Amino acid sequence: MATHSALQTEIQRRGPWLEQEDRQLTMFVTRMGERKWDSIAKASGLERSGKSCRFRWLNYLRPSLKRDRINSEEEEIILKLHKKWGNKWSRIARWLPGRTDNEIKNYWRSHLRKKFPIQLEGSWKNLHCKVKHGKPEKLSLRHDQNERDVPLYNHFELSNLEITSSPYETRLSNWISNPLMNEKQEVNHHEECNNSEFCFYYPNMNYARRDDQSDHFWDSLTPLWDIE
DNA sequence: AAGCGGCTCAACCGCCTCACG
DNA sequence: GCGTGAGGCGGTTGAGCCGCT
Known part of the structure; x- marks a missing residue:
């Protein structure tokens, strides 16, 4: 017999978010704040984990996010900070308002890693x-x-x-x-x-x-x- | 046009830390 | 002090897109 948590896991949606889910999440985060993600997930009726909600909000829905591509100035900052800190993406992201750790990480992997292959000697x-x-x-x-x-x-x-x-x-x-x-x-x-x-x-x-x-x-x- | 490979990026996974009871 | 759960973080995956042959 499946446990309660197992059942919960079974009904949790995965994969790409729908527009309706985004709207729902935005509404509840606006009401409840960027905390208690499990509570937000439950209260909103989204069949998603708290983690998934948090991730979606922080990396895609947050109003302060920049939507344009990373420019050369930002690239330079990423390079500098990566030289200094290595793969501390969230730390690097704090110095790039509107950018997320995930975005920077992806940018590094797809652009800069090839451009500057040896960073940690x-x-x-x-x-x-x-x-x-x-x-x-x-x-x-x-x-x-x-x-x-x-x-x-x-x-x-x-x-x-x-x-x-x-x-x-x-x-x-x-x-x-x-x-x-x-x-x-x-x-x-x-x-x-x-x-x-x-x-x-x-x-x-x-x-x-x-x-x-x-x-x-x-x-x-x-x-x-x-x-x- | 079709197949293939590379690229991008959203999303997930697993581990760690920390707060709280 | 210990256990537990939530949140944070870095690594990885995979779907979709695009360009090349």
Whole structure:
């Protein structure tokens, strides 16, 4: 005898969404908010799973979504962030308003992966950084115990910080929270490393340079640790 | 015109995390 | 502290489309 949940699974629709389903879902999400997807699925009478409803809304029905194709500016951002974070699609998507992680993932697979085949040459393991006096002795970038890459903001061991709201920390906080700026500053720091013991290893810098990297793009860079 | 292969993208799957009881 | 369920996320699949031969 089939269980209740099994029966529920049996009657759940799959495959492409109908216009009527879209209308229904939109109506209920507008009423109930973008939460409790299982409740929305049940309340709306849609024979879909909560997950399926969530996916449809987030990737297709949400009013804030852009409908046009990904432009060159967005492509550039995707490239930059993918260099930095790898396949962290949802994280990348946060920097592209109106784009979904699914869209970016698909775009990467169909366009950029072929264009830029080798993106991850370096390892994130055992990367260390010595920092000037009064600043962290070591910043480490590492994988977690399961060998998965830990989000960038988790890589930094700030326990050595002696002054909690120092200019350095403020700077670091800003730096971490802005991925585009991060790359500029990381790159700059990397280049500084040539003649310095204060080296910040940034594995992704082995990637091919973009044309604008040799021009004004890098001119405005300021080192992370340069604090007035 | 038909067959084939590649591409695109919507949708699903499975695993993980986190909140809550 | 533990179990459970919902939500989030990255990987994968498959249908439909298009261009080439």
